Amino acid sequence: MEVTIRKYSRQDRDAVLSIAGASFEGVCLEHRMEQDFGRVGGASWQDRKKKGIDYDLQRRSRDVLVAEADGEVIGFVCTRLYRKRSIGHVANLAVAPPYQGQGVGRRLMGAAVRHLRERGMDYARVETLEDNERARNLYPSAGFKEIARRVYYFREL
Numbered sequence: 155m156e157v158t159i160r161k162y163s164r165q166d167r168d169a170v171l172s173i174a175g176a177s178f179e180g181v182c183l184e185h186r187m188e189q190d191f192g193r194v195g196g197a198s199w200q201d202r203k204k205k206g207i208d209y210d211l212q213r214r215s216r217d218v219l220v221a222e223a224d225g226e227v228i229g230f231v232c233t234r235l236y237r238k239r240s241i242g243h244v245a246n247l248a249v250a251p252p253y254q255g256q257g258v259g260r261r262l263m264g265a266a267v268r269h270l271r272e273r274g275m276d277y278a279r280v281e282t283l284e285d286n287e288r289a290r291n292l293y294p295s296a297g298f299k300e301i302a303r304r305v306y307y308f309r310e311l
């Protein structure tokens with residue numbers, strides 16, 4: 155499979171959002187909330203997750219990269235720039251389930267790091283849930299060092 159990493163364009167929006175809905179099951183806070191509390195805010199976890207990603211697609215489209223194979227978008231990475239601190243944030247990274255485990259996520263992460271460097275950032279950060287084994291293998295091997303763990307709480311009001 156020949157995979158190209160390229161800049162996001164507006165025509166990729168539906169594909170990116172569809173990958174987001176298909177790939178974050180069990181590995182994002184939105185899904186964890188729904189598992190324990192049912193639908194939150196009247197929307198499914200997929201719709202809430204997609205909304206967050208869509209915000210980056212609309213507002214920070216030049217900092218989004220996609221992976222393409224045979225003319226099809228099969229993965230994406232959204233980055234954000236914290237310019238004053240010179241820190242780039244790898245905010246969302248996902249590969250469509252049928253294409254996972256074939257090196258695409260690693261390629262996207264490498265491209266995201268290069269992109270952040272080219273945009274003048276001195277550091278990069280990324281977070282994942284403790285039991286996301288794939289991400290926790292990928293990030294250290296992509297050059298990231300674990301610096302802290304955080305615990306997320308949630309309650310009904």
Ligand SMILES: CC(C)(COP(=O)(O)OP(=O)(O)OC[C@H]1O[C@@H](n2cnc3c(N)ncnc32)[C@H](O)[C@@H]1OP(=O)(O)O)[C@@H](O)C(=O)NCCC(=O)NCCS
Nearest residue numbers: 177181247248249254255256257258259260282288291292
């Ligand atoms: C995490 C994700 C982006 C990785 O992309 P991928 O294309 O599947 O991963 P790659 O094939 O590039 O593998 C990169 C590394 O991840 C780890 N990895 C991949 N699949 C794995 C698995 N099934 N179990 C454990 N580690 C795995 C390995 O360290 C691998 O490196 P190696 O092949 O040199 O050992 C992808 O699996 C995904 O979209 N997952 C769901 C969404 C998600 O969890 N995103 C990150 C949230 S923070």
